[in-house]
Amino acid sequence: MKYTTKALHTKYPKSDIYGALRIPIYQNAAFEYGSSQELEDVFTGKIAGHTYSRATNPTIEELENKIKSITSSLGVVATSSGMSAISNTLFALLKSGDNIITTNKLFGHTLSFFQNTLVDFGIDVRYVDINSTESIKNSIDEKTKVIFFETISNPELIIPDIKAITALAKERNIVSVVDTTMSPFYIFDSKKYGVDIDVISATKYISGGGTAVGGLIIDNGNYDWSKYPNIEKFYTKFGANAFISKLKKQTFRNIGSCLSPQNAYLLSLGLETIALRADRTKDNTKDVAYFLLDHPKVKSVNYPLLKTNPYYDRAKEYFLFPSSILTFDLEDKQSAYEFMDKLSLVRRSTNIQDNKSLIIAPYHTIYSEYSDEQKSSFGLRSGTLRLSVGIEDSEDLIEDLRQALEVI
Numbered sequence: 001m002k003y004t005t006k007a008l009h010t011k012y013p014k015s016d017i018y019g020a021l022r023i024p025i026y027q028n029a030a031f032e033y034g035s036s037q038e039l040e041d042v043f044t045g046k047i048a049g050h051t052y053s054r055a056t057n058p059t060i061e062e063l064e065n066k067i068k069s070i071t072s073s074l075g076v077v078a079t080s081s082g083m084s085a086i087s088n089t090l091f092a093l094l095k096s097g098d099n100i101i102t103t104n105k106l107f108g109h110t111l112s113f114f115q116n117t118l119v120d121f122g123i124d125v126r127y128v129d130i131n132s133t134e135s136i137k138n139s140i141d142e143k144t145k146v147i148f149f150e151t152i153s154n155p156e157l158i159i160p161d162i163k164a165i166t167a168l169a170k171e172r173n174i175v176s177v178v179d180t181t182m183s184p185f186y187i188f189d190s191k192k193y194g195v196d197i198d199v200i201s202a203t204k205y206i207s208g209g210g211t212a213v214g215g216l217i218i219d220n221g222n223y224d225w226s227k228y229p230n231i232e233k234f235y236t237k238f239g240a241n242a243f244i245s246k247l248k249k250q251t252f253r254n255i256g257s258c259l260s261p262q263n264a265y266l267l268s269l270g271l272e273t274i275a276l277r278a279d280r281t282k283d284n285t286k287d288v289a290y291f292l293l294d295h296p297k298v299k300s301v302n303y304p305l306l307k308t309n310p311y312y313d314r315a316k317e318y319f320l321f322p323s324s325i326l327t328f329d330l331e332d333k334q335s336a337y338e339f340m341d342k343l344s345l346v347r348r349s350t351n352i353q354d355n356k357s358l359i360i361a362p363y364h365t366i367y368s369e370y371s372d373e374q375k376s377s378f379g380l381r382s383g384t385l386r387l388s389v390g391i392e393d394s395e396d397l398i399e400d401l402r403q404a405l406e407v408i
């Protein structure tokens with residue numbers, strides 16, 4: 001079965017007593033059992049079941065099972081947000097004295113987590129030029145446990161040489177943790193390209209409608225956990241499932257970043273239509289990129305599928321398409337704001353990969369806390385706009401952009 005068929009038809013473990021075609025929202029904290037012995041057996045893992053929704057819940061488990069089936073991965077943990085997927089993964093893998101290699105061109109709150117939270121726990125975070133395999137190599141030592149990067153950075157749209165980095169990680173026995181939010185599983189086959197652990201903000205493409213905040217941790221089964229020091233105890237007991245078991249029985253359960261059943265339900269619904277939505281935004285983004293490229297008032301367009309883009313070859317090699325985000329430059333802040341305020345279809349908002357097209361001026365909003373030098377090192381200028389292309393009819397979208405460009 002292919003993607004959408006699996007998303008629609010992955011069976012849930014017990015049939016519903018009313019024959020509901022969709023698993024109900026189990027909006028409850030605790031579960032009861034017919035006898036004391038049965039309750040003990042569920043607690044000790046002799047029989048499968050749920051005890052308390054911070055640990056597991058049927059609606060959330062259904063979402064995890066669907067994703068496991070779609071991705072052919074070893075295991076999945078759904079979490080309360082993309083940030084909790086990232087923090088839980090790293091708390092499970094790292095301990096004081098370890099180091100992690102990454103880049104400073106990351107999603108802002110991920111960078112803040114590295115700079116302000118991880119360091120307080122005695123973890124050495126090493127920032128490298130992610131485009132230089134040499135500089136990654138030079139930063140590795142015996143205390144390096146993890147390499148972390150994003151498949152496509154935002155808003156710069158840097159695409160690292162994913163295959164080369166995961167191969168290097170494998171050779172040096174380092175775990176590759178990759179944020180694939182910009183290009184989730186329908187768009188990028190992370191297992192095939194050697195990624196060990198996928199972390200995803202499900203808030204974006206998976207929700208689609210921008211309905212719920214949520215996160216996913218996926219173990220692709222590429223890493224041999226028998227070689228990982230911080231997980232030995234779990235390897236002895238759970239074998240290949242060591243990492244997922246450590247999360248479920250320790251890190252994730254203890255930190256308490258469970259997803260709400262209501263949000264799991266909404267994300268599960270979104271999952272069913274990713275392929276349709278992605279195929280549509282693939283075409284829309286290309287149409288919009290070419291329209292902007294040809295427009296005299298647009299100074300430059302950054303989209304990896306434009307032939308002059310430095311990441312064109314990697315975009316072609318790795319992805320079904322390199323996400324539905326593009327940036328473009330207008331003359332200055334004033335023209336950018338006049339243009340944005342004239343838009344009637346495209347919404348002024350910070351989210352990405354919503355069904356609706358969204359626009360923002362990152363220089364003055366998302367990155368407003370950064371210095372001018374830092375902003376320019378992220379490739380941002382005062383007149384830069386980030387557009388997240390939605391699933392509208394592309395003629396309508398382009399007409400909206402065209403009429404708004406006329407006023408500036």
Ligand SMILES: *Cc1c(COP(=O)(O)O)cnc(C)c1O
Nearest residue numbers: 081082083107179181201203214
């Ligand atoms: C949004 C986002 C996150 C954080 O996800 P939340 O669900 O908002 O916590 C992490 N990484 C990337 C690339 C994102 O776009």
